[in-house]
Amino acid sequence: MITPSFSIVQDSKWLIFIIRAPYAKIADTEIEYGDDIFMFSAPPYYLRSRTASTVSGEFTVRVPKKNVGENFPGLDMISELLNPQKKISAQMLVEECFRIADDDEEDNSNDYFVEQNVVDIQAGCSENATDNYGYGFAWKRKGILGQLSQEIGDLVELKDPENCTIAERSVFIKLLTEQGIHLSADEQHAVALSLVDIVFAFAYDSRINDWETSCETGWNIAKLSPTLSFLCRWKSAKEAVIAVMRRSLCYPLYRNWDLSMMALNDSKFIISKGLGRTALLHILSKMHGILIGSGEFRYLFNDLFITDYCLWIQSVDESVLKTLQTEIAAVTKSDLELDLEELELEGQMARLKVEATPQLDSDDEPDD
Template sequence: MITPAFELSQDPDFLTIVIKVPYARVSEFDVYFEGEEFKFYAKPYFLRLTLPGRVVEDGREKASYDTDKGTFTIQLPKEIPGQYFEGLDMLTSLLAPKKSRSAKPLVEEIAASADLSEEEEEEFDWEIEQTPYNEIAESSLPPEYCYGFGNLRSGVFQRLQDELSDVIDIKDPDQTPVDERRRQRLAAEAAKFDPDHYLADFFEDEAIQHVLKYKPWWIDAHKKMIALQRESHQEHDTQTLVVFSEEEREQMRKFTNKSYLLDKRSRHRVYLGLIDILLAYCYEICVNEGDKNVESSWNIRKLSATLCWLESFTSIHDVLVSFGRRVLCYPLHRHFGLVTRAFNDTVMILQLGKAAVLKCLLDIHKIFRENDPAYILNDLFITDYCIWIQKTKSKKLAALSDSLQKATLAKSHIGFELEELEAAAVLVQEEENVLKAAGTVSEQQLPSSESETSDSEESSSTSSSETEGSDSDEQESSTSEDGKINSLQGTLQEERTAPLTDCNGLRQGTNTSATEVSDEKSRAALPSTSVPGKLIEELGKQMQTAIRLSEQPEGLATANCILKEQEENCVSEPGRCSKDSTEKGNFLEVSSKRSSLLFLCGRDEDKD
């Protein structure tokens, strides 16, 4: 028989069941319902449901068939009008189990088997393969430790360790107790933590701040739920807020409905494992902004110690600390803000109820199903969680969300000295900023001092021009003996006015520069004495100095040497530095500075 696709909905008076039966023999179908039991048969489809509320046959029931869509629509009156049936979207839990169970499963199993007729009993397979029995002493058997959903599995990895080494990090989980798993996990996390990676994400968090702005579907659903609760001041069913896709419904129909006999401690650990898995899933959805990639399976199982280390937690705080440590050790983005974001998202999902939790678990089931060899985690955990959550009471999840919301997680709880690392990094950054600021200030002062120097040189050249203008009148009133000097000065002036720079303003040669400097010094020295013989002698000395210094590569150094030599001559010949020639000496100094400036700037004195 084939289990058909079906959906359930309700209004205050009726429960509506829509059953999809394409290619069925609609001329022969049978519907039976009484109390919480519902049966439907139309060859080759068969459906048996355990309804979440009681229905009654009172003549108001209706049934119709849509030939185009191939669907049966059956309306069943509620026994108590206005009663709300909870969990109509939990399709796996609605499917009637193969055998009914109660608080005393052994008694029920014996009674159920006694009621079976001989035709329903399976024949014994006499051709079953047999192997010789080897008796082994019980004391020689190694102890096997449990894991998986509710710690109900053992011995799985004993045969598949080589194939599943990429799925879990623990080696030989069947022989490793819970305490030893935890010790090995903490040691592996401490060795994996990278302070440089953490500080890089702490300071350069543009990409992280971008993904933190992403809003998954449960944020809008949670806002709508809060708004509805404020309007009516009562809790609303989240069936209208959480919508399952057809693929998700099909997956729920494929699950086998079964019950789980868990003691109080096992149930507590199952709830804590659920929080751990949801935290890892919320991180994956946030960093990839809802898209799936080849790393999605790795992110979820690596960040969940329940999946990766087969951890069994005992408190919510331990779950949060474990998740925070693994976020800061393994994935690409290692930021504490992502830990907080996953924490808040998990609280929202739990507040939305088991429909939202089931939708997330179905998505995880799909991710693992499409990844090899992560599919084994579905058999160990996710499939059982998908079936178990459908039968969980909403009050239990509400209490779990409240407990999680009251829990706190600080950076000091992680154990990696995050606050000390951040404080040291901030201190280093502040020192670097101070050094950079000091370097910027010095760079700004350097061009300003250069501009002041150039301004002073320009003012000096202006004053020298004025001095030359005033001294020209004295030169015009000189004696006839000075005519010879003027003639010599004109010859030197022609040599001085020769071009010194090319089209790019670069110097053509050091010899020309030396000639210009020596000519400037000679012309400036002419008015410094009234005796023609001494003047000619002085000019000769200046020409010899220029020839001797022309081999120097820098024109400015040549000019400085000439000035120094003039000062030495002035000391050796005090008569030249008398009070009457003070003004002429000033002219010599100013004129020399002007010549050096003209040489450095590549200017022509006539143009200035």
């Protein structure tokens, strides 16, 4: 946690704490005080809001004095207030202990008095420090990311930006780029096969939404793709096609054989040599954004699959995609093993039976 900049003033009845916390989240703010202890907690996240006029980003807290009229000395001594001296005690300097305190008790006993230091984030840095370690516009900032490291999480991928020189960052990013994704021939083929059902799921959703996205797009992609929903690994392209076609006829709102065949043809066209790598990268990038905002933890599919697919598709050999295109074969209704032909035959017979039944008027009486 960051110790915010603050000051204290007083009148005859109140102590007034002025705490600068421009990034605090109001809903998580907690204030406690009692005896000679005052505690303020507000995780330092940036909160943007609109108000009728400008705000200062400061909390003003009034704490009533126990003795009205009493004067508190040394309120301008911030260091003393943050780390008060221990009270003088007549307790023996050396004591015989008959039990060992639990680690938890030792850890929690002094939580309120952990050492604090006020850090002025707005303060300027020396030219030498920013020249070697700076970041931000014109590399003139330093000390900000280090203080917010626990709160911002993975906003910046560089693990220790405060102690990593500008020259070292260029070396690290070059090494990261050179690492790439190294797969064996069998792994390359398996990864390409999984791309079939992922692209099909995207093509199906695009078909039913006129190539736009909807609130159900994330669900459709995750549900239709066996690679995402069942973490499958395929041995052949036909196996992948059959699995995703079966799911397209069972799970979504629109279940139609012709619609699924259109999505399959779209998938073949996308993977074709004419479009290939560029089209696939565009689709994967769009899918990445969809899964981020889809909810229900679907953003994890980006970490598991989509992000690496975006990197892989840029470096994969063109022959892998060409082989994949030739392997995607047409499927028949019998291949899906859903008894589709029998169900269609029963439906046709039921329709013929209805058509053969004479229509009776209200005045007609059925023959006995």
